Amino acid sequence: MSAVEIAVWIAFALAQLGDVLSTRAFLKRGIAEAHPLWRWMQERLGRWWWVPRILAAVGIAACLHWWSGSILPVAVIAAGIWGVVGWNLWQIKRAL
Numbered sequence: 001m002s003a004v005e006i007a008v009w010i011a012f013a014l015a016q017l018g019d020v021l022s023t024r025a026f027l028k029r030g031i032a033e034a035h036p037l038w039r040w041m042q043e044r045l046g047r048w049w050w051v052p053r054i055l056a057a058v059g060i061a062a063c064l065h066w067w068s069g070s071i072l073p074v075a076v077i078a079a080g081i082w083g084v085v086g087w088n089l090w091q092i093k094r095a096l
Contacts, residue, residue: 008071020054023088026088029095030095061073061074
């Protein structure tokens with residue numbers, strides 16, 4: 001694995017962590033999850049809602065990386081998740 005691929009996978013992992021932590025922070029403030037699938041998972045799985053979410057994201061990213069032979073799909077997903085983290089943080093700031 002190249003240094004670029006490692007860096008992108010690290011950015012992807014940090015984006016996932018940021019998404020889970022920022023989602024947990026806004027849920028504690030009473031803000032509802034916007035994504036219906038994740039909201040359903042949160043209602044059914046309680047505090048373990050994030051496990052299938054992370055597994056799905058990693059699985060999709062890994063399959064796209066393998067299928068395309070390129071790290072670009074993983075980078076695009078990571079960038080999108082960082083956008084979600086930014087949105088979550090903005091929602092938290094609005095709720096304060």
